[in-house]
Amino acid sequence: MDKPSSTVEIPYPAPRSSRPEIMAEEIIERLTYRIGKDAKVAKPHDWLTATILVVRDRIIDRWMESTRKAYKTGAKRVYYLSLEFLIGRLMRDAVSNLGLMSEIRDALISLGVDIDVIAGLEPDAALGNGGLGRLAACFMESMATVDIPAYGYGIRYVHGLFRQQMADGWQVELPETWLAHGNPWEFERRESSYEIGYGGAVETVGGYEDTPRYVWKPAERVIAMAYDTPIVGWRGNRVNTLRLWSAQPIDPILLDAFNAGDHIGALRESNKAEALTRVLYPADANPAGQELRLRQEFFFSSASLQDILRRHLQQYPDFTNLHEKVSIQLNDTHPAISITEMMRLLVDIHGMDFQQAWEITRETFSYTNHTLLPEALESWPVPLFERLLPRHMQLVYAINALILVEARKQKSFSDTQIRSISLIDEGGERRVRMGNLAFVGSHSVNGVSALHTDLMKVTVFSDLHKLYPTRINNKTNGITPRRWLMQCNPGLTSLIRDAIGDKFLDDTQALTELEKFADDNAFREKFAEVKRANKIQLANLVGSRMGIRLDPSALFDIQIKRIHEYKRQLLNIVEAVALYDQIRSHPELDWVPRVKLFAGKAAPSYHNAKLIIKLANDVARVINNDPSVRGLLKVVFVPNYNVSLAEIMVPAADLSEQISTAGMEASGTGNMKFGLNGALTIGTLDGANVEMKEHVGDDNIVIFGMTADEVQKVRDEGHNPRAVIEKSPELAQALNAIASGVFSPDDRSRFSALIDGIYSHDWFMVAADFDAYAAAQRTVDQIWTDPKSWYSKTILNTARMGWFSSDRTIRQYASEIWRA
Ligand SMILES: *Cc1c(COP(=O)(O)O)cnc(C)c1O
Secondary structure (H helix, E strand, C coil), X not given: CCCCCCCCCCCCCCCCCCCHHHHHHHHHHHHXXXXXXXXXXXXXXXXXXHHHHHHHHXXXXXXXXXXXXXXXXXXXXXXXXXXXXXXXXXXXXXXXXXXXXXXXXXXXXXXCCCHHHHHCCCCCEEECCCHHHHHHHHHHHHHHHCCCCEEEEEECCCECCCEEEEECCEEEEECCCXXXXXXXXXXEEEEEEEEEEECCEEEEEEEECCEXXXXXXXCEEEEEEEEEEEEECHHHCCEEEEEXXXXXXXXXXXXHHHHCCCCCHHHHHHHHHHHHCCECCCCCCCCCCCHHHHHHHHHHHHHHHHHHHHHHHHHCCCCCCHHHHEEEEEEXXXXXXXXXXXXXXXXXXXXXXXXHHHHHHHHHEEEECCCCCHHHCCEEEHHHHHHHCHHHHHHHHHHHHHHHHHHHHHHCCCHHHHHHHCCEECCCCCEEEXXXXXXXXXXXXXXXXXXXXXXXXXXXXXXXXXXXXXXXXXXXXXXXXXXXXXXXXXXXXHHHHHHHCCHHHHCHHHHHHHHHHCCCHHHHHHHHHHHHHHHHHHHHHHHHHHCCCCCCCCEEEEEECCCCHHHCHHHHHHHHHHHHHHHHHCCCCCCCCEEEEEECCCCXXXXXXXXXXHHHXXXXXXXXXXXXXXXCEEEEECCCCCHHHHHHHHHHCCEEEECCCCCCCCCCCHHHHHHHCCCEEEEXXXXXXXXXXXXXXXXXXXXXXXXXXXXXXXXXXXXXXXXXXXXXXXHHHHHHHHHCCCXXXXXXXXXXXXXXXXXXXXXXXXXXXXXXXXXXXHHHHHHHCCHHHHHHHHHHHHHHCHHHEHHHHHHHHHHHHHCC
């Protein structure tokens, strides 16, 4: 979507009509001429594609307009580089943001087609693992909404995150094929192709007296080809581009080899190139560490930078003003190699002086950190890095020399401090530290919640923070209220409109006007009715997919997110086991009927996470089939968590489980989705929960457990979990039941190692926090038994969560980091 190159004045087409009759005609037209199907024999999928094509035309009108505007105004462009975009479905999002929902619905009704049926057929684009990728998707929508000329850059994986199936309670990973029916949203841009190199050597050529020029001669090359997807902002004000790169071979077929009879070998290059963007790495919150991953990172970084520089040169004579016209945001360290690639392009290709290039690079880039766990920070073995990217290795050394001189000169840093800020980790096998590279090559380094940002300054980046004390800043994450309220919860949205009008649709913080209804009986009842309808919808899904009957009047207690030990699904399951025991031993008490729902994927190589899924399913089978429970407790693990499933589960939650070990969740965004949709949160003082508590008020959230400081202190001073367990009979009973095979009679020792981990080190403080958690759950029960109090609190959650809109986050990035 670049400047039109035609020299004659070509009038722009008139914008498309939004009348249902016209759109119905167009849908038939697309069905006939684009898909080649007669309406009489068209399959639901054909109707979906035809409808998307009609919607897409309306988007294109605005897309072109947005691009023209950016050229005319010379506004700064923002580039969001992310290895992951967890998009989900796009049709409802696009139609709703264009304000065409009722028109498209009517157009389809006139053709005998139900929009809800075809919308459910759209594949869920899962080009991401979890929160980090979903954040990138929410940001894309918010950047269009707040009218920032922005491009997202990433990889067009042929296979997104695997599809999860259960086999006897174990996770089984199946390939995901979101492109199987084609992708009507995307535009292939053959003209936007770039060469990406790997390996080879660096040659030194003449240059000026003492400044030789370096020329990288890669041994391998592939082509990066662009696919563009338009992203519509709220009310269609702006349409931005998500540009995803696909790898293509330079030579699709080696004809010499083919003619010599080597028919397989002739396709070697082609297969190798295409393998590069075939699949998303399924590891969340820990580095993949494989050569193919580094190749993917460089591939999309280099293609994106070449594209950015080409676009800049279309409008400006050189790169001296690059940092005034371009901001590049690195979503975690995955694109951090971009910093050296920018240096290579500016210095080696465009002949800029090294020092000037370095200053412009730093002013252009900014970096978002997503994790504090030292073992989760990306680093690459020097030999691998050097073999794949020899010129970039030289640049890493050159940048490192600059930084280390600065550190010694300006701050007289100690040797230990110098070692910690170095781009090279010299302890053991030498490795390139991508976090440090991203830090020194950016003018802004941000955390994603207030707590995470504070911790960053005293943990991973403490010495770099001393060297550059103004660089670290906070931008608390957010979620787009379009997808995570208006689209996923139409019942609540219309209830809110009836109560306070439409202002909140454009300014989520206007939801505070709902506060005055928190004690209004009639409103509380309507709020409860909406929740009940959403719970029935989820119960229907669970009933039809899993054959489990759920009572919608039970408390729906939901924990959905990636399965990770630090997120502590295990704590939740252990508490379910303890509750199960209590219900059976105290039948005389009035137990609150509860359904504990789980969903989430485990990285295929993460043994304990997969075992936790199996445990949830084993516990569910026993509890759900025990008549002495009298239906008071059910446990359900819903398979194949993704954005579309979240859109059904979030609005149906009474209770949101945000129970990570304090200090370990950078922000969380699932927590925000639930709060906005009127769930009560049970959570630790971790990530953005801390700020949620400040916004919703102490009385409207149930906080328990150790703080990040306390966790640190216990770890420093030595934790004795065995002593803790001995003091808690409920915990001891639950752990022993699990360890001894009560839930796994077919393999009694299945979970013994998992439980041993709690007894021996309890790194994630499951034992340490158990009693506090169980007590917090009984507090939740107490509140639940007083519906007026329950709905007052949950209404106040919806009313006060507006600040967590990603529009607010993006405005902060724009004014404080991008200055756009
Ligand atoms: C929001 C979301 C996440 C992030 O959830 P957390 O609870 O913050 O970890 C992960 N996956 C999907 C599909 C989501 O929608």
